[in-house]
Amino acid sequence: MKKTSIQIETIINLLREGKPLPEEYRWLLFEGKQETELIYAGKTRDVDVLTETMAVPLQKVKVFGDVKDEEWHNMLIFGDNLQVLKTLLKMKEEGKLKNADGTKGVRLIYIDPPFATKQEFMAKNGEKAYQDKIIGAQFLEWLRKRLILLRELLSDDGSIYVHLDWKMGHYVKVLMDEVFRNNFLGEIVVGRIKKSDKNVKFFNTAIDSLYVYSKRADIWVFHPVAFKILKKGYWHSLDAPGEGEARIFFGKLISPPPGRHWMWDQKRIDEAIEKGILRLNPRTGKPEYWVEPEREQYLDSNWTDISAYSFTTGFPTEKSEPLLERIIKASSNEGDIVLDAFAGSGTTGAVAEKLGRRWIMIDSSKFAIYTMIKRMLNLKEKIGNKGKPLKPRPFAVYNAGLYDMKILKKLPFREYRKFALELFQCKDEPHTLAGIELDGYLGQDHVYVFRWKKNGNGKTEYVMDRGFIDNLHSILGNRIGKRFFIIAPAASVMFLEDYIEKDGIRYYVLRIPYSVIDELHKKNSKALKQPTADMNVNDVMEQVGFDFIYPPDVECEYYIEDRGGQMELGKENKEAVIRIKGFRSNIISKKPIPEEELGLKSLSMVMIDYDYNGEYFDMDDKWFASDLEKNNYEIRFPVEKLTDRMMIIYMDVFGNERKEIKGKKDFKLKRK
Ligand SMILES: C[S@@+](CC[C@H](N)C(=O)[O-])C[C@H]1O[C@@H](n2cnc3c(N)ncnc32)[C@H](O)[C@@H]1O
Numbered sequence: 109m110k111k112t113s114i115q116i117e118t119i120i121n122l123l124r125e126g127k128p129l130p131e132e133y134r135w136l137l138f139e140g141k142q143e144t145e146l147i148y149a150g151k152t153r154d155v156d157v158l159t160e161t162m163a164v165p166l167q168k169v170k171v172f173g174d175v176k177d178e179e180w181h182n183m184l185i186f187g188d189n190l191q192v193l194k195t196l197l198k199m200k201e202e203g204k205l206k207n208a209d210g211t212k213g214v215r216l217i218y219i220d221p222p223f224a225t226k227q228e229f230m231a232k233n234g235e236k237a238y239q240d241k242i243i244g245a246q247f248l249e250w251l252r253k254r255l256i257l258l259r260e261l262l263s264d265d266g267s268i269y270v271h272l273d274w275k276m277g278h279y280v281k282v283l284m285d286e287v288f289r290n291n292f293l294g295e296i297v298v299g300r301i302k303k304s305d306k307n308v309k310f311f312n313t314a315i316d317s318l319y320v321y322s323k324r325a326d327i328w329v330f331h332p333v334a335f336k337i338l339k340k341g342y343w344h345s346l347d348a349p350g351e352g353e354a355r356i357f358f359g360k361l362i363s364p365p366p367g368r369h370w371m372w373d374q375k376r377i378d379e380a381i382e383k384g385i386l387r388l389n390p391r392t393g394k395p396e397y398w399v400e401p402e403r404e405q406y407l408d409s410n411w412t413d414i415s416a417y418s419f420t421t422g423f424p425t426e427k428s429e430p431l432l433e434r435i436i437k438a439s440s441n442e443g444d445i446v447l448d449a450f451a452g453s454g455t456t457g458a459v460a461e462k463l464g465r466r467w468i469m470i471d472s473s474k475f476a477i478y479t480m481i482k483r484m485l486n487l488k489e490k491i492g493n494k495g496k497p498l499k500p501r502p503f504a505v506y507n508a509g510l511y512d513m514k515i516l517k518k519l520p521f522r523e524y525r526k527f528a529l530e531l532f533q534c535k536d537e538p539h540t541l542a543g544i545e546l547d548g549y550l551g552q553d554h555v556y557v558f559r560w561k562k563n564g565n566g567k568t569e570y571v572m573d574r575g576f577i578d579n580l581h582s583i584l585g586n587r588i589g590k591r592f593f594i595i596a597p598a599a600s601v602m603f604l605e606d607y608i609e610k611d612g613i614r615y616y617v618l619r620i621p622y623s624v625i626d627e628l629h630k631k632n633s634k635a636l637k638q639p640t641a642d643m644n645v646n647d648v649m650e651q652v653g654f655d656f657i658y659p660p661d662v663e664c665e666y667y668i669e670d671r672g673g674q675m676e677l678g679k680e681n682k683e684a685v686i687r688i689k690g691f692r693s694n695i696i697s698k699k700p701i702p703e704e705e706l707g708l709k710s711l712s713m714v715m716i717d718y719d720y721n722g723e724y725f726d727m728d729d730k731w732f733a734s735d736l737e738k739n740n741y742e743i744r745f746p747v748e749k750l751t752d753r754m755m756i757i758y759m760d761v762f763g764n765e766r767k768e769i770k771g772k773k774d775f776k777l778k779r780k
Contacts (some may be wrong), residue, residue, distance in 0.1 A: 146282045148245035154287075157256045163194040165530040166506040167515060170724055172485065173502030182457070182467045182501060184484070186477045186763075187508030189449040189470045193257035195508065196447075196468065200261055208443030213263035214468070215329060215444035218435055218456050220271040220427055221251055248279055254449065255287045261447065262323040267293065267330075267439045270319045271416070271427070277317050288321035293328070295319055296409045298416035298431060316416055318435075333438050334404040341401040343389045346371055357381070357395040358388065407434060420493055422730075423453035423479045424642055429491045432459035440465055454480035458487060461500050470508075473638060474763050478715060478727040481505065485726065510763050512657050525557045528595045532618050542583050550593050556580075558596035572617070573602040581610040593618055638712035638761050641734035659766040660710070662758045663690035666770060667778040668747055682747040684775050686756070688714075688736065693760040711736070712761045714743055720755035720769065750775060 111119075119137075122129055129137075166185060175181045185192050199205050200213050207215045258268060268288070272280050285292060296318040303312040322328035352369020354361045355377055364370050372380070380386035380397060389396040411434065418428035432455050440446055442464040448456035451469035457480065460467040471477055489498040516524060525547060529536045535549045547557045558572055572594070584592070591614050598619040607616040665687040672681060693710035695701065711733040718728045731743055752771040759765045 144282065145286055146248065146279060148248060150245060150249055152249070152253070154256055157253045158260065161194045161253070161257065162191055163198055163530070163533060164191045164509045165527050166192075166195060166508050167511045167527070168504050169507050169512060169515065170481075170505040171502065172481075172500070172504070172724070175502045175504045180466060182461075182503035183469070183506060184451075184454075184457070184477065184480055184503060185468070185470045185506045185508050186472070186474065187470065187506075187510065188472050190254055190257065192470050192508045193254065193261060193449060197257060197260055205261075205445060207263055207445055208441055211263040211265065213266060213445075214261055214447045215263050215266045216436065216440040216446045216465075217258050217262060217266070217268040218271070218432065218446070218448050219254075219258070219268070219450050220425070220448075220452065221254075221450045223273045223276055244276070244279060247276065248283055251280065252283050252287060255284065258447075258449065259287055259323060264324055265322075265327045265329050267320060267322045267328050269296075269435050269439070270321075271298075271316060272319065273316050274313055277319070281319050284319055284321055288323070289325070291322045291325050293320040293322055293330075294409055296411055299412040299414060301415060301417055315412060320439075329439055329441060329444075331438055333407045333434050335407055335434075336403055336405075339401050342399050343391075343396040344399050345394065345396050346386070347394075357386070362395060407438075418455070421453040421479050421483055423476065426453040427455045429455060429459050429462075429493065432456055433463070433491045436460055436463050436465060451480060452476050454483045458483055458493075459491065461487060462489060462491060462498065466501075474759055474765070475639065475713060475715070475730065477505065478725060481724065482727050510657060521559065528557045528620065529555065531620060532593075532595060534593070534595075541587055544580075544583060547595075552589065553591045553593055554584075554588055555593045555595065558594055558600065571602060572596050572600050574608065577608045577610070577615050580615065581613065585611060585613060588613060590614065591616060595620065638759060638763050639732065640712050640761060641732045657764050658694040660694055660758060660760045660764055661690070661692045662688065662766050662768075664688050666775045668750075668775045669744075669778055680747065682777075683744045684747050684750050686714075686743040688741040688743070688758075691758065691760075693762060693764065695760070695762045695764065708733075708737075708741065710760045710762070712759045712763075715757045715759070716743075716745075717755045718749045719751045720753050722753070725755050725757065725767070 115133075119129065119133065164187065166183075171181075173181075196205065203212065205213055207213070255270075262268060270280065270284065281295075297315045298318060300314055300316055302314070305312060347364045347368040348371050349367065350369045351367070352364050354363040355370050355372075355374050356362075357377065358381065370377070377386060377395075386395060386397050388394070411431070414428065414430045414434075416427055416431045418426050420426065436446060436456075436459055444465050445468060446456060446460040446465045447468045447470075448454075449470045451457065451471045453476065454469055457467040457469045461484070469480060471480070484500045484503065487493070487498040487500055489495045516527065519527065526536065529548050532550065532555075534547070534555045537548045539546050539548075539554075541554065544556070546554050548555045580592075580594075590612065593616050595618045601617055601619055605617075607614040609615075665685075667685050667687075669683050669685050670681070671683060688708070688711070691708050691711045693706045695706070695710075713730055713732045714736065715725075715727050715730045717726045720726070728749075729745065736743065750772045752773075754770050755767060756770060757765050757767050
């Protein structure tokens with residue numbers, strides 16, 4: 109924006125005198141700022157969010173149906189959505205995310221983020237922050253970063269629906285005005301579960317809001333949505349108070365009832381008879397007109413006729429299918445990509461599937477991922493999960509940020525190399541230097557992906573010692589700059605330093621996993637914390653970096669307890685019990701984690717598939733650690749549920765799982 113000479117002079121003078129600039133100079137000096145903006149401590153620049161967010165590769169862990177790598181398939185991704193969104197953004201740039209009409213990006217985004225109402229955010233000094241402002245600010249910044257990436261992911265004619273409640277909603281609305289450059293389409297109010305409670309200090313909250321924005325100001329996909337209303341048709345009499353004459357109905361002269369007159373003149377009566385509106389009411393025998401049941405009405409922004417919530421999966425905060433049906437029908441076309449970055453129980457994917465849309469769902473909780481797998485494999489074709497079973501189109505489950513080393517080890521080197529380069533966001537550019545095959549660049553510096561060798565007995569060898577660096581230095585030392593990068597699995601590196609310096613050149617080892625590196629990346633790596641109680645399922649989660657799965661150690665006793673007598677005819681009063689005697693998380697972290705944090709305290713939850721099919725885990729039951737603690741770490745279920753093959757998953761708070769298969773035979777009878 110051009111400044112006048114007076115303005116420039118005033119600014120210079122104020123700066124010289126060490127005085128603060130008046131507020132209005134904000135808008136004069138910083139382009140792109142709008143008239144209203146939410147200011148809070150710790151707000152980063154848009155561009156920094158986009159450039160500093162780390163993309164993480166997607167590791168395919170399970171496929172359902174005929175998934176072909178090179179072809180589109182729906183995606184269920186476990187990980188922090190911030191990092192995953194950055195990865196999806198790269199896919200968009202590479203032309204891998206396209207809507208039915210070929211437009212790049214995703215057409216529709218629905219998000220239902222945690223509302224951050226139970227959260228205690230940390231103040232800078234590490235103490236819990238009790239001030240509302242700080243609580244709000246940290247949540248807002250956490251969400252804003254995601255909104256910025258979501259905006260970039262949308263196709264040019266795409267739109268986003270953000271589901272919020274009355275506590276944070278208005279702040280987020282202001283943020284969204286900023287992130288979506290005032291392309292506000294409107295606010296929709298949706299109904300919450302109806303409550304009628306006399307003992308309240310204020311009215312119960314009856315609504316949530318959806319804030320809807322388009323990516324651009326001039327175009328967006330929108331189809332008005334008609335819905336049926338359930339009014340009955342009814343007869344309406346044609347007479348009104350006052351004297352009047354008889355008229356001709358169906359060729360007969362009929363007088364109005366005494367003291368009344370016909371409301372219509374003869375012309376209108378004849379027309380109505382012709383159109384079939386006016387008939388003889390068979391009950392009264394009088395000429396009356398029939399008011400059709402109103403079948404269709406177009407939706408306005410008041411959606412309180414449906415509840416936004418539903419309870420079909422056992423996942424707290426599950427949203428309803430009719431809600432998503434309206435959103436998806438209104439703002440996408442068949443074949444388009446619909447994204448939910450806080451997918452929870454998977455309502456968005458379930459409805460997208462039913463309406464012939466493609467979908468991507470992300471969630472940072474394993475519990476949510478298992479809930480979604482189960483849901484997608486038990487779909488029914490109608491909204492509200494009714495009707496005939498519906499087989500979902502092929503989809504794949506991915507890990508992002510927390511990887512399965514076993515799968516990685518099985519990859520051919522070519523694919524491992526690609527994965528490793530992506531992990532550290534290196535440029536994939538194979539080149540040769542002094543006869544050594546190098547793999548790419550990090551900035552200007554060379555990158556080498558450590559090759560896994562087969563030793564004499566055909567086993568893979570993973571060792572990188574100081575001798576390896578000496579050797580490399582003797583060959584490359586005078587041909588490279590001040591830094592050289594080697595990507596290697598942490599377990600294969602025989603020294604502890606992050607780099608080894610030789611003649612002023614630093615040989616950095618980028619260890620996989622990330623949790624043990626802190627030299628290069630300014631941000632400390634942070635694992636995703638899994639919920640330990642039902643009420644934490646909706647917590648805000650964040651991860652920086654990536655890690656491998658380190659299955660925790662679990663020691664259990666399995667038995668059947670005979671509680672005596674019979675429950676009901678033919679049903680014994682016996683319970684199967686799994687008693688957790690010991691639990692230890694094996695997470696590796698550069699910053700030591702106190703031992704007591706790694707024991708039972710690190711248990712997040714236990715999940716069971718009673719009739720494991722050997723193919724995939726189909727969650728049937730779950731126990732959060734907080735409930736287990738109350739029950740002496742005993743898991744109890746009716747003995748009838750025992751089968752020959754069950755899968756039990758014990759998960760720590762970092763998302764690492766120990767999976768075990770047990771059967772009836774492992775549970776021995778024990779009398780009380
Ligand atoms: C309110 S729930 C969503 C419920 C969902 N709309 C449904 O119909 O079931 C919010 C979800 O956000 C997830 N979440 C929280 N932080 C996240 C993050 N950083 N990345 C991805 N998911 C996150 C939680 O695990 C939770 O499942």
